[in-house]
Amino acid sequence: MTREDVVQRLKDRAREAEEIIRRYLPAEEGFNRTVAEAMNYSVLAGGKRLRPILMREAFRLYDGTDEAALHPFMAAIEFIHTYSLVHDDLPAMDNDDYRRGKPTTHKKFGAGMATLAGDGLLNHAFETAFLAFDFRETDAGQADVVRALRILADKAGINGMIGGQCADLKAEKEESGVRTRDELIYIHKNKTAAMIESALMIGATLAGAAKEDVRKMEQAGEKIGLAFQIRDDILDVEGDASTLGKDIGSDAKNGKLTYVSMYGSAQAREDVEKLSEEAIRLTAGNGDERNFLQDLIEWMITREL
């Protein structure tokens, strides 16, 4: 598959994922209308929908067929990703005015409403994921949904994404910044990789994959997330504002130490390459031919480098 083919197919997949996500957005009506508007604004402000797409590809890799229970989880993971961005952009956190070229949620709705919108999205993610129980009526089916829910909560929580944000915020607020390789890897693995692990693991779980295959997805997700974040560090230093749609070097300006500032560009690129190869190996499935998940991983990690 050529690079253009991958990009085209990814666009199609993103459009499909967005159609699915839209079905689970809250209605904008009643006295709680404003928080629903702020939630919907945040979710629909763009984004590549990579996590729901990865979830669906993992589902297909393990021969999942009935997608009814998968769809609520696709929406749920995007809601969690979105809430994390809304809160991360707040004045009390990164204080960013723009994301993807649009005013951030707190610039448009105020910091109080943006706080509530983030809370609303996290809560709504679970409300949405619980809908999956309605589509899996057998014991085994219900057990798969429970397993998927536990992955969703675990990887988004303080032993996952929030843990990474805590370490990141702490390093940023302290004079010394990130001090060790362990700390930097912890941040990248949890702030970014955890939600990619979650996406792949949930897709496989809902397809009924074996425990060791779900574990493979976890390992692949970790490598993808780490590579993706190192790539992001490289782009943040060398990137172009129009491509990224955010302030160039904003992380660096905030005094954050990154993988690049710690290891240099050449080593960072080499590590990205190695992680990418490992992730592609782990997502081979049973087929002989290269699958779209593998193409997607390669594209995610190597684009614009």
Place this chain on the structure above:
Amino acid sequence: MTREDVVQRLKDRAREAEEIIRRYLPAEEGFNRTVAEAMNYSVLAGGKRLRPILMREAFRLYDGTDEAALHPFMAAIEFIHTYSLVHDDLPAMDNDDYRRGKPTTHKKFGAGMATLAGDGLLNHAFETAFLAFDFRETDAGQADVVRALRILADKAGINGMIGGQCADLKAEKEESGVRTRDELIYIHKNKTAAMIESALMIGATLAGAAKEDVRKMEQAGEKIGLAFQIRDDILDVEGDASTLGKDIGSDAKNGKLTYVSMYGSAQAREDVEKLSEEAIRLTAGNGDERNFLQDLIEWMITREL
């Protein structure tokens, strides 16, 4: 039961509830230590543990026996209540420096970490509640846990607590404030009553109560919450700083219209009385004698008036 007996038994119940809640608090270690510290500080900063206590009493009212699945839900509802206070106190929201006589979470850990601690508590609430699946192995048992989870998420979300906070924040930020009785009742019902409904409904559900009994608990919770909030409005106007441990009239000073400012003290007291009687009637259960839940409701609503 005398008033002193109720207060003594409530103290015992609160101590028991706190022992249960402590078991589910996160460990304070690793690179995410600070967010765990902020979460634990917030949960352990005091509070009457009314929601977990109400949950347990409803469980007992419907002859629940095996508490193993109940305990994670008792902790979960307290985590959700606590996160809502942490975020509500933030500078971007009510900007309160003290709660229950102690520095608020953002005064102690900074607004960024307090935002993460709130997020962490909401996410941890679901992680904790999912543990209940391990203690209900039959199909019917698992179905009760799913029902309880849905109540938990629904009542905490934008059609419950967050919806109430949205309307409250919006009214506060606008010159006009709360304009109609419908809007005021919406705020009280959702910001306060929803989580009390949740507590009673989950207790009954995990005890295996019939659908109509769970619905009764919902109605009782609505009346308790509404009465409790009107009572709070009365105390906010007339109360004593040392008893409440927060700034007197802080709501009124913020320009919020309350039930009292809208209807006057006399009408407010009359409505509290009526709601209290209805709630006590709804929680009679099958016994002839007055139960502790009824004593507790009376105490909650009429104390210090």
